[in-house]
Amino acid sequence: xNTEITDNNAKKPVGWIFFDAECRFCRATRxxxxxxxxxxxYAWLPLQTPGAIARLRLSEAELLAEMKLLLADGRVLGGLAxxxxxxxxxxxxxxxxxxxxxxxxxxxxxxxxGWIARHRHCFGDLRKSSDPKSRHRxxxxxxxxx
Numbered sequence: 001x002n003t004e005i006t007d008n009n010a011k012k013p014v015g016w017i018f019f020d021a022e023c024r025f026c027r028a029t030r031x032x033x034x035x036x037x038x039x040x041x042y043a044w045l046p047l048q049t050p051g052a053i054a055r056l057r058l059s060e061a062e063l064l065a066e067m068k069l070l071l072a073d074g075r076v077l078g079g080l081a082x083x084x085x086x087x088x089x090x091x092x093x094x095x096x097x098x099x100x101x102x103x104x105x106x107x108x109x110x111x112x113x114g115w116i117a118r119h120r121h122c123f124g125d126l127r128k129s130s131d132p133k134s135r136h137r138x139x140x141x142x143x144x145x146x
Contacts, residue, residue, distance in 0.1 A: 011041075012041075012072060013041045013042055013043040013072065014040070014041045014042060014071070014072050014089075015041075015042050015043075015069055015070060015071045015072060015085075016042070016043050016044075016045050016069070016070045017030075017037060017042050017043070017044045017045070017067065017068075017069055017082070017086070018045050018046070018047045018049070018052060018056070018063075018067060018068040018069070018070065019044060019045075019046065019047060019067050020046070020047050020048075020064065020067070020120070021046030021047065021048055022048065023120055023121060025120045025121075026067070026120065030044050036090055036093075037086055037089070037090070040089045040090065042069075042086065042089070047063050047064055047067075047068070055070065056068055056070060056076050057076070058076070062078075065078070065117060065118075066078045066079040066113070066114075066117040067079065067082060067083075067117075068082060069081075069082035069085060069086065071085070079110070079113050079114065079117060080100060080106070080109050080110050080113040083097075083100070083113070084097045084100045084101055085097070087100065
């Protein structure tokens with residue numbers, strides 16, 4: 001599938017899912033459920049794709065905070081709002097998309113998604129690092145209490 005962001009593509013995707021390609025958790029999510037959404041004409045692109053910041057009209061911090069969904073009509077959704085749209089595009093996941101949209105559940109789900117997005121690098125030390133020792137130094141201050 002062509003993942004290029006163009007406006008004149010005959011088989012243009014209905015949306016582009018931007019994910020953190022430097023995060024193993026995010027890559028695993030794509031590997032696990034990527035094909036389900038690709039069959040529905042969603043294309044996956046790393047948040048680190050050149051031009052993503054300009055195309056999504058976001059700051060780098062906003063871009064890297066959570067996954068983004070750029071719809072063909074130009075709307076940009078992030079986090080749980082994006083997942084709700086994606087889930088509703090699959091008939092057997094549609095009930096989850098509706099469930100996450102209910103007021104009380106939406107509030108809690110947004111809270112949970114935000115926490116997961118902020119801490120995704122902590123899930124089994126999944127964040128890519130060039131220095132393996134630096135990953136362990138991040139949390140060492142807690143254990144070095146006086």
